[in-house]
Amino acid sequence: MIYIEYKFTIHPLQPGRDILLAELGELPFESFEDYSNGLLAYIDESEDKADLLEDIHILKSEEFKVSYEKTKIEQVNWNEEWEKNFHPIHIDTRCTIRAPFHPKTDSEIDIIIEPKMSFGTGHHATTYQISELLLEENCEEKRVLDMGCGTGVLGILADIRGAKSVDYIDIDPWCVENTEENLERNSCKGNVILGGAEKIEKEYDLILANINRNILLADMVSYASHLVSGGVIYFSGFYEEDLKLIQEEALKNGLAFIKNQVKENWVAAKFTKN
Template identity: 80%
Template sequence: MKYIEYKFEVHPLQPGRDILLAELGELPFESFEDHEKGLLGYIIESEDRKDLLNEVSILKSDEFQIVHTKSTIEQVNWNEEWEKNFHPIHIDTRCTIRTPFHSKTKADIDIIIEPKMSFGTGHHATTYQISEMLLEEDCENKRVLDMGCGTGVLGILTDIRGATSVDYIDIDTWCVENTEENLERNSCKGNVILGGSDKIEKNYDLILANINRNILLEDMSTYSAHLVSGGAIYFSGFYEEDLELIEKEASRNELTFVKHQTKDNWVAVKFTKN
């Protein structure tokens, strides 16, 4: 799966960048990243189109000067890239997420992840935060769904912490293959499925969905329908300013807010089923 990178240069930078981000958030971008002159946006190649930005009103405003370029992001061999730059992730003394080329640590939970073409190493604020919150979650004897699994790291963490079963779903074939490999590396078992929310067939005690705002809003009713009463669901992959929108949609789907935390403006939030 290829991605298109949109690079926006914004002047004046603020509040231009924030306004631009809010408007682009309504489009099917997967993620965003700040850069010193503006904003980077990433979209799956199949979702890109010539008129994608036609309704972005700030691009037509006389108050801001915004130019953009776009380029195709080729598949990257994350093994090679992470071997150059990857450092183990330590969640205090309880959990370490590392690659096979790092030495085993003394952490209570030692997870080995080789990312290949997929994401989910613990470095990103979303993955880190859900991992941190899951260390406080009772995973014993739980049926778990890792939705948008990436490398499978979140589901693997629940498996190690006593989950009865874990299903992994992702739309990317690389993620499915990578999750299967990482399950084997960590002596875990699981059912790994290629597809989207339409592939959810079972009911779960615990659902993890680290995706993006638009997908979460679109599929929340499906997630809720497959979460048992009293079950917990964790969402991440969106910015702090989107939390109110996520909460409102969750409330409409019988989900009750429990808590959230923020890191680098990224949010991880826990809900329970009424």
């Protein structure tokens, strides 16, 4: 995929940044990042329409001065970039996520992940948190769905912890290919599928959905309908201020909130189906 970066410069910075973030959150932006003078927002090139920002009121406000510039973010060789910066990730002393070029560790669970052009190495707060929560979860004989699988690391962890079966779904062909490669690296098996929520066909005991707020809200009815009664679903990929929206939509779909944790303002939340 090719992404477009919107770099917004905002004055005064606050509450301007919070207002802009709230408005942009209603659009198909996939991630946001604060910087010293404003906000960075990223969107799939296919979603970057000419009238995208037409209804963003703060851009027309006399109280704030907001300007922006756009940059196309080309796909990069993540293998090369990763080797420059990547260090092993240690989760709860029991699990290590490392690259093929790192030596094997003494961890109870030793996962080898090499990204192709995909997300999910354990460095991001969302991946780390769900990995941490999965170490608490009973995965034995569970049918698992890794939705928006990226590198496949979460499903691989569930597999190693005794899952009966794991399906992996992602809209990005790079992620599908990368997950297949990482399954082989870790001697795991699974069904890797290209697509979105429309590709969910089975029932699952455990669903892992680390995507973004807008997709989680849009597709929650599908996730919930394919989760067995008493099943568990983990949501992540959204900010702490969005947790209430996730909880409200989950409740509409028969999902009861159990708990959540926060790391660097990113949330991982656990729900179960009534």
